[in-house]
Amino acid sequence: MPLTGLWYPRSSRPLFLPLFSGKVAAGFPSPADDYIEKTLDLNELLVKKPAATFFARAQGESMLGAGIHPNDILVIDRSIEPVPGKIVICALNGELVVKRLKRLENQWILASENQYYPDIRLHDELEMVIWGVVTNVIHAV
Amino acid sequence: MLPLLALVDCNNFYVSCERMFRPDLIGKPVAVLSNNDGCIVARSQEVKDLGIKMGVPVFQVQNLIRRHKIQLFSSNYTLYADMSARVMSILEEFTPSLEVYSIDESFLDLTGICSHDPIVYGQRIRKTVYRSTGIPVCVGMGPTKTLAKLANFAAKKWKQSGGVLDLSDPGRREKLMRIVPVGEVWGIGSRTAARLNQLGIVTVWDLASQPVDRIRDQFNVVVARTVMELNGISCLELEEIAPDKKQIVCSRSFSRRLTEYRELAEALAEFCSRAAEKLRYQSSIAGHISVFIRTNPFNPNEPQYQRAAGITLPSATQDTRVIVGAANRLLKELFREGYRYQKCGVQLGQIQPTSLPDQMDLFNLVAFGQAGSEKLMQAVDRINRRFPKGIAVAAAGFDKTWKAKAERISKRYKGLITKRKKSYAKVLKVQKGHRALL
Numbered sequence: 001m002p003l004t005g006l007w008y009p010r011s012s013r014p015l016f017l018p019l020f021s022g023k024v025a026a027g028f029p030s031p032a033d034d035y036i037e038k039t040l041d042l043n044e045l046l047v048k049k050p051a052a053t054f055f056a057r058a059q060g061e062s063m064l065g066a067g068i069h070p071n072d073i074l075v076i077d078r079s080i081e082p083v084p085g086k087i088v089i090c091a092l093n094g095e096l097v098v099k100r101l102k103r104l105e106n107q108w109i110l111a112s113e114n115q116y117y118p119d120i121r122l123h124d125e126l127e128m129v130i131w132g133v134v135t136n137v138i139h140a141v
Numbered sequence: 142m143l144p145l146l147a148l149v150d151c152n153n154f155y156v157s158c159e160r161m162f163r164p165d166l167i168g169k170p171v172a173v174l175s176n177n178d179g180c181i182v183a184r185s186q187e188v189k190d191l192g193i194k195m196g197v198p199v200f201q202v203q204n205l206i207r208r209h210k211i212q213l214f215s216s217n218y219t220l221y222a223d224m225s226a227r228v229m230s231i232l233e234e235f236t237p238s239l240e241v242y243s244i245d246e247s248f249l250d251l252t253g254i255c256s257h258d259p260i261v262y263g264q265r266i267r268k269t270v271y272r273s274t275g276i277p278v279c280v281g282m283g284p285t286k287t288l289a290k291l292a293n294f295a296a297k298k299w300k301q302s303g304g305v306l307d308l309s310d311p312g313r314r315e316k317l318m319r320i321v322p323v324g325e326v327w328g329i330g331s332r333t334a335a336r337l338n339q340l341g342i343v344t345v346w347d348l349a350s351q352p353v354d355r356i357r358d359q360f361n362v363v364v365a366r367t368v369m370e371l372n373g374i375s376c377l378e379l380e381e382i383a384p385d386k387k388q389i390v391c392s393r394s395f396s397r398r399l400t401e402y403r404e405l406a407e408a409l410a411e412f413c414s415r416a417a418e419k420l421r422y423q424s425s426i427a428g429h430i431s432v433f434i435r436t437n438p439f440n441p442n443e444p445q446y447q448r449a450a451g452i453t454l455p456s457a458t459q460d461t462r463v464i465v466g467a468a469n470r471l472l473k474e475l476f477r478e479g480y481r482y483q484k485c486g487v488q489l490g491q492i493q494p495t496s497l498p499d500q501m502d503l504f505n506l507v508a509f510g511q512a513g514s515e516k517l518m519q520a521v522d523r524i525n526r527r528f529p530k531g532i533a534v535a536a537a538g539f540d541k542t543w544k545a546k547a548e549r550i551s552k553r554y555k556g557l558i559t560k561r562k563k564s565y566a567k568v569l570k571v572q573k574g575h576r577a578l579l
Contacts, residue, residue: 094166
């Protein structure tokens with residue numbers, strides 16, 4: 001699925017919010033749980049390498065199976081090694097697209113995660129550049 | 142232990158920034174335009190090879206642009222500032238001592254860090270920067286800043302170097318100096334070069350071989366220091382400019398709550414005037430402006446709204462009009478109807494002294510457009526001192542005067558969501574060469 005809009009993380013003072021130590025299921029945390037075990041700053045959680053991290057908004061539905069919906073924000077880290085299995089951003093035809101990188105019998109494949117969208121097999125005439133690796137998806141509900 | 146300094150600089154920086162999001166343009170002719178899309182201020186190697194000079198007006202080269210399909214971009218300072226910050230923060234990891242020299246160049250002190258194999262270290266720097274940011278850089282190394290700069294020039298010019306060159310070895314130094322014209326040395330301008338040429342000093346080696354005293358007498362101490370530096374004697378120290386924590390803030394709580402945009406804008410304009418006055422008083426310029434507005438946090442019965450926004454200026458300024466204009470733009474982003482605002486303010490950051498030799502950018506037409514602003518501001522200050530009620534800055538309408546034409550700005554940073562065609566069948570052949578760097 002193509003990307004629209006690319007942003008860079010804005011450096012700001014960390015915002016520490018309390019993190020519940022028990023996993024919150026659809027009910028309520030038990031009163032017996034320790035309510036605050038530690039604090040969490042989203043920047044720390046999502047942006048490991050600020051210099052190499054970018055945000056982008058996804059468009060299209062070819063990666064629904066991976067939990068990426070249209071308008072979700074992707075956290076992209078360029079410093080991570082792109083290996084098979086990772087969801088990567090790659091440059092094809094002058095635009096940046098999101099695919100899962102796969103390798104099958106010596107062939108590189110850019111796979112969609114939606115039965116209605118085809119995989120792209122890489123061959124000699126077709127060259128693409130891997131732009132970065134997606135580490136997190138932020139999905140508004 | 143022999144000192145080892147490195148000069149790392151980005152190749153065709155503005156162009157490289159634009160290519161970062163368009164890897165299909167690697168190897169293709171790309172140019173970046175000035176404010177108002179008037180002149181070419183950055184060229185890719187392919188554009189340089191076509192003989193197009195720096196600063197040439199676009200209309201003069203329209204034919205070449207059409208014939209060679211030169212891709213043009215409006216200058217996007219937000220992008221360049223961000224990418225520069227990224228590159229510098231990566232370089233920081235390679236050295237205990239970093240001097241950011243300009244938006245795309247830094248000196249690194251590598252003394253004692255990689256004496257076993259500086260070239261390998263230099264390659265690691267290149268690879269890491271490219272991997273994380275997509276910006277290609279070259280690394281020049283030597284025992285002095287001047288030699289590091291010379292090495293960088295050579296690394297860039299001669300591809301066989303692989304983008305990294307070390308001039309610590311005197312033999313290699315001499316070999317290079319004998320083939321480089323003296324005008325390429327850092328600090329030797331065209332006029333000095335012409336004078337040197339007249340004295341028979343044509344290559345860098347010729348200059349380095351001169352007695353220092355003779356050069357000091359015939360020219361000046363600066364050129365004399367350059368001769369010493371070329372011979373491996375360090376005269377220029379690394380200047381670590383500590384991040385300027387100084388900020389100038391001007392804000393006030395209101396005696397009555399404000400609800401209209403116009404009222405906030407007027408108050409903000411006044412705060413900007415005062416802040417700019419303080420700037421001018423201390424002979425500084427500011428590169429960053431932020432604005433905040435908020436309701437009264439101590440009144441729980443009222444709906445709360447508290448936000449701030451900031452912007453980096455393409456050119457640091459002390460001109461009230463520029464500051465008011467920027468603050469207005471930020472206010473437009475922040476203002477929301479239906480709130481009763483209790484306070485607003487402006488904060489000026491990235492403060493530097495006016496005397497610092499700023500990169501004299503050809504393309505800082507914002508600065509040129511404000512020619513005479515210094516005189517104007519001085520006059521304003523004089524009048525304000527004599528007549529305390531003084532000259533008020535008209536807050537309306539400034540937004541329009543410095544809005545530059547930027548038709549070809551790289552779309553992604555406009556914040557607009559542009560529709561892209563989903564065509565996976567058509568693909569473009571991308572250069573093989575740069576893959577080796579990934």
